[in-house]
Amino acid sequence: MAERASYDCVVVGSGPGGATVARELARGGARVLVVERGSADPPSGRAGQMLRELFVPRRSAHLTGSVLVLGAATLGGSSMYFFGTAWEPPHDVLAPHGLDLRADADALRTELGPAPLPRELLGPRARIVADAAGSIGLEWAALPKFVDQDRLRRDGLGAYRAARWTAREFVADAVAAGARVATGATVRRVLVSGGTATGVEVAAGSRRVQVRADLVVLAAGGLGSPMLLRTAGIAEAGRDFFYDPVLAVTGSVAGLDAGPEPPMLGAVDRLCDGYLLTDLCRPRWLHNAFTVAAGRPDRVFAYRSSVTVMVKARDLLSGRLTARGGVAKPLIGPDRAVLARGAAQAREILRAAGARAVHQAGYVAVHPGGTAKVGDVVDTDLRTSVPGLYVCDASVIPVAWGMPPTFTVMALGRRLGRHLLGAADALPAKRAGSADRTG
Numbered sequence: 001m002a003e004r005a006s007y008d009c010v011v012v013g014s015g016p017g018g019a020t021v022a023r024e025l026a027r028g029g030a031r032v033l034v035v036e037r038g039s040a041d042p043p044s045g046r047a048g049q050m051l052r053e054l055f056v057p058r059r060s061a062h063l064t065g066s067v068l069v070l071g072a073a074t075l076g077g078s079s080m081y082f083f084g085t086a087w088e089p090p091h092d093v094l095a096p097h098g099l100d101l102r103a104d105a106d107a108l109r110t111e112l113g114p115a116p117l118p119r120e121l122l123g124p125r126a127r128i129v130a131d132a133a134g135s136i137g138l139e140w141a142a143l144p145k146f147v148d149q150d151r152l153r154r155d156g157l158g159a160y161r162a163a164r165w166t167a168r169e170f171v172a173d174a175v176a177a178g179a180r181v182a183t184g185a186t187v188r189r190v191l192v193s194g195g196t197a198t199g200v201e202v203a204a205g206s207r208r209v210q211v212r213a214d215l216v217v218l219a220a221g222g223l224g225s226p227m228l229l230r231t232a233g234i235a236e237a238g239r240d241f242f243y244d245p246v247l248a249v250t251g252s253v254a255g256l257d258a259g260p261e262p263p264m265l266g267a268v269d270r271l272c273d274g275y276l277l278t279d280l281c282r283p284r285w286l287h288n289a290f291t292v293a294a295g296r297p298d299r300v301f302a303y304r305s306s307v308t309v310m311v312k313a314r315d316l317l318s319g320r321l322t323a324r325g326g327v328a329k330p331l332i333g334p335d336r337a338v339l340a341r342g343a344a345q346a347r348e349i350l351r352a353a354g355a356r357a358v359h360q361a362g363y364v365a366v367h368p369g370g371t372a373k374v375g376d377v378v379d380t381d382l383r384t385s386v387p388g389l390y391v392c393d394a395s396v397i398p399v400a401w402g403m404p405p406t407f408t409v410m411a412l413g414r415r416l417g418r419h420l421l422g423a424a425d426a427l428p429a430k431r432a433g434s435a436d437r438t439g
Contacts, residue, residue, distance in 0.1 A: 007033045008427045009420070010200050010213040012187045012228065015077020017393040017409040018219030019167035019174065024417020026177035030427050033211060034171065034179060035202055037186040037220075038074035045161060047285045054081060058326070062223070064319070065330025069243055069365040071221050075183055078221065079167040082406055083264040084160075086114030086144040089408040097398045098380035101411040104418075108410055112165055116142030116265075121152050123261025125307050128253060129279040130266050132353035138268045138345075143278075145265070146406075160262040189231035190216055190389060197232060197388035214427060215420065217390045219413070222368030225395045227325045229372055232386050237372050238321035242400045243365035245315055245331060247339055248280055248290065249346035250299070250308040251355025257304050260284070264310070268345075271314060271402050275342035277349070280310035290361040299357055309349050311342035314402025317370060331363065339363070367405055369394030382416050392416045 008030040011022045018034060026032045038053060053074040055061045062069040072078045086109075089101045119127065133140040146165035155163070175181060185204040190197055191212075199212040218225040226237035261281045268277040282290070287308075288300045299306070315338075319329025331339075343360055350358050372378055372395035382390045392413050394405045420427065 013219035019170035020413025026179040028421040032179040062327040076168040084164040104411040226371040241370040244367035251358035274338040309346035
């Protein structure tokens with residue numbers, strides 16, 4: 001891995017939060033190292049890579065009760081597998097917690113231009129779900145996406161993966177501004193001396209390296225960051241959190257012959273009742289795996305006629321992370337009831353679409369967060385009780401969520417980067433005018 005006696009800031013994790021704050025700091029002249037435990041392998045869309053990066057037990061996949069909780073171990077973090085949804089940060093919810101993200105969200109929106117896909121760019125499955133929902137009086141709203149629509153028009157829906165924004169773009173911007181990136185490197189603990197964070201200990205292969213830094217920003221995700229906070233003596237991290245459980249309801253529509261297409265292009269917002277409904281299209285192998293797991297191997301060969309509605313719930317804050325980083329948060333009764341109500345409405349949509357052989361897949365959780373909440377573990381500047389130690393990912397979200405968090409986490413990263421660059425005591429090496437920007 002890249003080594004230096006000292007950095008202004010070490011950012012642990014390269015997902016939407018880590019990549020954004022690293023870019024801000026590097027562009028502001030700070031010496032930044034980004035440490036990512038995953039690889040920088042180019043995304044292939046193949047099952048083998050997805051299994052390595054998403055489904056490794058006790059690394060990126062954790063089973064708690066009947067729920068499979070997923071993360072992503074790769075450069076770019078969760079953004080490499082998110083659906084490109086630019087769900088606006090809920091400013092009215094965040095404001096009472098001292099988080100004003102409007103300026104940062106506006107700047108990111110201006111730069112990236114998220115917008116709903118027009119109907120002509122929807123796949124046939126998404127159109128079927130939208131029309132069926134509308135036919136039974138549900139308001140199916142198109143969702144803004146971080147997607148290059150011109151590329152989709154030129155190259156077709158098969159180019160969706162390449163046309164979608166990922167945090168790797170911001171990592172590349174940070175590198176262009178002088179940041180360094182170490183992949184395949186796992187941070188084992190935060191170094192603390194005299195009560196202040198002084199860097200991190202990194203395992204890279206068989207080596208252990210101590211990297212010194214004036215600031216440490218943890219952006220290792222809702223499951224990773226709280227475990228590192230515990231190594232710095234912050235024992236309360238990793239308690240009473242959310243993970244946004246989802247389930248998929250699938251049926252077959254006669255006459256449909258469709259291949260892969262972009263997912264989650266529209267939604268019925270029933271967050272007042274605790275859930276969202278969206279269209280969903282998965283890669284064939286993943287669709288088949290969940291179909292078999294749901295006890296319907298007879299539907300494995302029905303992929304091209306299948307239509308799926310995903311139910312995404314806002315679960316109650318509960319559970320804990322174990323001493324070894326496991327997830328102890330089984331679905332509690334109220335959360336099961338919310339998912340059941342959402343599944344019933346998903347079935348109504350599929351019936352309106354003329355679907356048959358309707359069945360339901362098991363529970364997956366995709367957005368763990370709230371494990372280091374603002375007002376609990378960090379303050380409104382995302383600073384912990386340990387000077388020099390910050391958190392910037394979904395861990396800090398202070399309330400039960402239920403919404404795709406990527407845009408919010410990006411705005412938090414931009415806000416934190418600007419704050420650290422402007423803070424009087426944040427970057428002493430930069431203030432001293434250090435000219436060392438080489439290895």
